[in-house]
Amino acid sequence: xxxxxxxxxxxxxxxxxxxxxxxxxxxxxxxxxxxxxxxxxxxxxxxxxxxxxxxxxxxxxxxxxxxxxxxxxxxxxxxxxxxxxxxxxxxxxxxxxxxxxxxxxxxxxxxxxxxxxxxxxxxxxxxxxxxxxxxxxxxxxxxxxxxxxxxxxxxxxxxxxxxxxxxxxxxxxxxxxxxxxxxxxxxxxxxxxxxxxxxxxxxxxxxxxxxxxxxxxxxxxxxxxxxxxxxxxxxxxxxxxxxxxxxxxxxxxxxxxxxxxxxxxxxxxxxxxxxxxxxxxxxxxxxxxxxxxxxxxxxxxxxxxxxxxxxxxxxxxxxxxxxxxxxxxxxxxxxxxxxxxxxxxxxxxxxxxxxxxxxxxxxxxxxxxxxxxxxxxxxxxxxxxxxxxxxxxxxxxxxxxxxxxxxxxxxxxxxxxx
Amino acid sequence: xxxxxxxxxxxxxxxxxxxxxxxxxxxxxxxxxxxxxxxxxxxxxxxxxxxxxxxxxxxxxxxxxxxxxxxxxxxxxxxxxxxxxxxxxxxxxxxxxxxxxxxxxxxxxxxxxxxxxxxxxxxxxxxxxxxxxxxxxxxxxxxxxxxxxxxxxxxxxxxxxxxxxxxxxxxxxxxxxxxxxxxxxxxxxxxxxxxxxxxxxxxxxxxxxxxxxxxxxxxxxxxxxxxxxxxxxxxxxxxxxxxxxxxxxxxxxxxxxxxxxxxxxxxxxxxxxxxxxxxxxxxxxxxxxxxxxxxxxxxxxxxx
Numbered sequence: 116x117x118x119x120x121x122x123x124x125x126x127x128x129x130x131x132x133x134x135x136x137x138x139x140x141x142x143x144x145x146x147x148x149x150x151x152x153x154x155x156x157x158x159x160x161x162x163x164x165x166x167x168x169x170x171x172x173x174x175x176x177x178x179x180x181x182x183x184x185x186x187x188x189x190x191x192x193x194x195x196x197x198x199x200x201x202x203x204x205x206x207x208x209x210x211x212x213x214x215x216x217x218x219x220x221x222x223x224x225x226x227x228x229x230x231x232x233x234x235x236x237x238x239x240x241x242x243x244x245x246x247x248x249x250x251x252x253x254x255x256x257x258x259x260x261x262x263x264x265x266x267x268x269x270x271x272x273x274x275x276x277x278x279x280x281x282x283x284x285x286x287x288x289x290x291x292x293x294x295x296x297x298x299x300x301x302x303x304x305x306x307x308x309x310x311x312x313x314x315x316x317x318x319x320x321x322x323x324x325x326x327x328x329x330x331x332x333x334x335x336x337x338x339x340x341x342x343x344x345x346x347x348x349x350x351x352x353x354x355x356x357x358x359x360x361x362x363x364x365x366x367x368x369x370x371x372x373x374x375x376x377x378x379x380x381x382x383x384x385x386x387x388x389x390x391x392x393x394x395x396x397x398x399x400x401x402x403x404x405x406x407x408x409x410x411x412x413x414x415x416x417x418x419x420x421x422x423x424x425x426x427x428x429x430x431x432x433x434x435x436x437x438x439x440x441x442x443x444x445x446x447x448x449x450x451x452x453x454x455x456x457x458x459x460x461x462x463x464x465x466x467x468x469x470x471x472x473x474x475x476x477x478x479x480x481x482x483x484x485x486x487x488x489x490x491x492x493x494x495x496x497x498x499x500x501x502x503x504x505x506x507x508x509x510x511x512x513x514x515x516x517x518x519x520x521x522x523x524x525x526x527x528x529x530x531x532x533x
Numbered sequence: 534x535x536x537x538x539x540x541x542x543x544x545x546x547x548x549x550x551x552x553x554x555x556x557x558x559x560x561x562x563x564x565x566x567x568x569x570x571x572x573x574x575x576x577x578x579x580x581x582x583x584x585x586x587x588x589x590x591x592x593x594x595x596x597x598x599x600x601x602x603x604x605x606x607x608x609x610x611x612x613x614x615x616x617x618x619x620x621x622x623x624x625x626x627x628x629x630x631x632x633x634x635x636x637x638x639x640x641x642x643x644x645x646x647x648x649x650x651x652x653x654x655x656x657x658x659x660x661x662x663x664x665x666x667x668x669x670x671x672x673x674x675x676x677x678x679x680x681x682x683x684x685x686x687x688x689x690x691x692x693x694x695x696x697x698x699x700x701x702x703x704x705x706x707x708x709x710x711x712x713x714x715x716x717x718x719x720x721x722x723x724x725x726x727x728x729x730x731x732x733x734x735x736x737x738x739x740x741x742x743x744x745x746x747x748x749x750x751x752x753x754x755x756x757x758x759x760x761x762x763x764x765x766x767x768x769x770x771x772x773x774x775x776x777x778x779x780x781x782x783x784x785x786x787x788x789x790x791x792x793x794x795x796x797x798x799x800x801x802x803x804x805x806x807x808x809x810x811x812x813x814x815x816x817x818x819x820x821x822x823x824x825x826x827x828x829x830x831x832x833x834x835x836x837x
Contacts, residue, residue: 360780
């Protein structure tokens with residue numbers, strides 16, 4: 116019996132320490148990282164009501180679809196495009212090389228117009244079938260080749276036929292892209308926009324034209340770009356803070372609670388792995404405040420253990436119970452306290468989750484999950500391992516379990532006022 | 534037991550906290566807060582130049598655009614030096630094109646750099662942030678009162694939430710005194726403080742509840758009972774605040790510039806949260822209890 120318990124205990128301890136050391140880093144690195152850690156650009160768009168178009172659900176969904184097309188053309192891994200609230204769209208572009216160009220491409224309303232000399236709009240972006248960037252072989256200019264729909268081709272043929280010898284203009288969002296002189300009617304349903312500075316610029320324009328015009332006016336209200344070097348720096352620093360914080364807590368628990376503290380430390384390692392594992396499974400995005408939340412939660416997670424050990428000490432010293440019975444009573448009495456105090460923390464985290472947005476939400480998830488998990492590990496894992504240790508009789512002296520530690524009050528204090 | 538009458542001296546703690554909060558409120562009214570661009574709107578450009586540069590160089594380049602009033606800071610570890618490679622520039626909300634022009638002229642006037650961070654926030658978002666934060670606080674307080682009233686009694690709930698209001702006001706006061714920057718993560722910090730402080734308070738209330746049930750007779754000395762409950766849980770309160778402060782200090786000293794103000798808010802908040810659980814929440818509960826006892830007595834008196 117004694118030996119069994121000892122073997123089980125050793126297996127638990129070795130397994131948890133082993134898993135912790137082997138997986139904590141790879142696990143932390145495999146959780147999706149926010150832009151503040153991996154570098155990239157975060158853009159918030161807000162749609163605005165105009166006389167021409169009102170913002171509604173349908174329009175916003177079309178904005179998202181168009182944004183997806185535009186962002187996908189940037190060729191990034193794992194960009195995120197999502198609606199937030201009634202009239203906002205959040206776009207995250209991890210690892211984007213030229214944030215300025217990307218922001219410019221995203222922000223275009225992309226209303227394309229072909230106008231005659233009198234300023235009448237004859238064709239619009241809806242008449243387009245395709246747009247491709249290319250370099251003109253004859254003059255080396257960077258251009259965008261347009262192909263019209265059947266109807267568009269007819270309109271364009273009509274426009275060029277009527278305006279031979281005159282100028283037509285092609286405008287994007289009211290700005291003239293090019294204003295060529297029509298030398299002869301163009302009947303083939305194809306046209307060319309010239310005057311692009313680089314092939315890249317031509318490609319961006321082609322993407323914007325292909326994805327079509329936004330149904331409503333959209334403004335960029337927020338952009339945040341974090342360079343890759345700052346992201347790496349933040350990662351390194353948080354990693355260091357994590358190690359120092361965790362190390363300090365581990366040492367503290369052993370100093371004050373001896374072997375009980377050691378068991379709590381093992382449970383804390385299990386807690387850390389489980390928290391990271393859950394965040395990974397939930398496909399959570401880890402931002403800088405989220406990492407701060409994890410580091411903090413380690414300090415908070417031992418609280419349940421401290422509560423249990425203090426009750427344990429009390430049962431042993433004040434009630435004069437045996438080690439085993441004190442331990443049982445300690446867990447039992449601490450349970451309601453842990454439950455009530457943690458539920459209130461979870462309430463705060465829940466409110467933060469439902470009312471918060473973006474990074475604050477991520478932080479709330481870590482806080483809430485952390486509190487739940489710390490409750491779970493303290494009540495189950497610490498209890499199980501500590502019982503194994505007591506039953507194995509590996510240590511028999513109460514001081515080895517921190518049970519005879521200093522207490523601020525004595526048994527006599529109970530009698531007063533009773 | 535340590536002979537220290539916490540409950541009996543409650544007027545001293547109330548006065549002490551009131552002094553901090555009132556001077557904090559005055560400071561908030563007079564000096565206000567140092568809001569970050571999350572609240573005010575604006576542009577931040579964080580650059581790392583290839584050589585150490587002086588603030589004056591950057592300022593004179595910005596002057597061309599009428600931006601010489603911008604906040605320019607040397608970031609990075611060395612704060613005592615006059616030149617640094619890391620330079621943080623905060624201006625009003627710049628248009629995309631204007632920002633590009635400014636950055637191009639910095640490159641030609643001052644020297645080559647790599648961009649560490651660029652942020653641009655329109656002014657519209659700030660108001661919403663404050664609104665959401667206030668809403669989140671009020672909702673969480675209401676829910677906590679409900680929960681505590683259900684599990685304990687209403688007076689405990691009110692005392693607990695007043696202690697939370699106390700914590701928030703003290704943290705706000707400290708941020709107004711020190712003029713440290715308040716950004717969106719400050720809101721998360723406040724809610725974490727609420728989460729921690731309520732936890733800490735409930736542990737003591739739980740002990741009071743237990744002692745009331747097991748060791749209290751009608752007409753007993755309630756001050757003594759609360760003192761005893763506080764001392765019975767004091768070791769736990771101190772150990773827990775230690776472990777939490779360890780990790781927060783680690784974050785403050787090693788976590789980097791971006792989370793420093795966040796960690797600072799938490800340092801203050803956890804300290805105050807621990808203090809208020811012991812010196813404010815339980816004494817408040819006694820005050821409420823005595824007050825309702827007196828009212829009950831007064832109601833009975835005329836009838837007799």
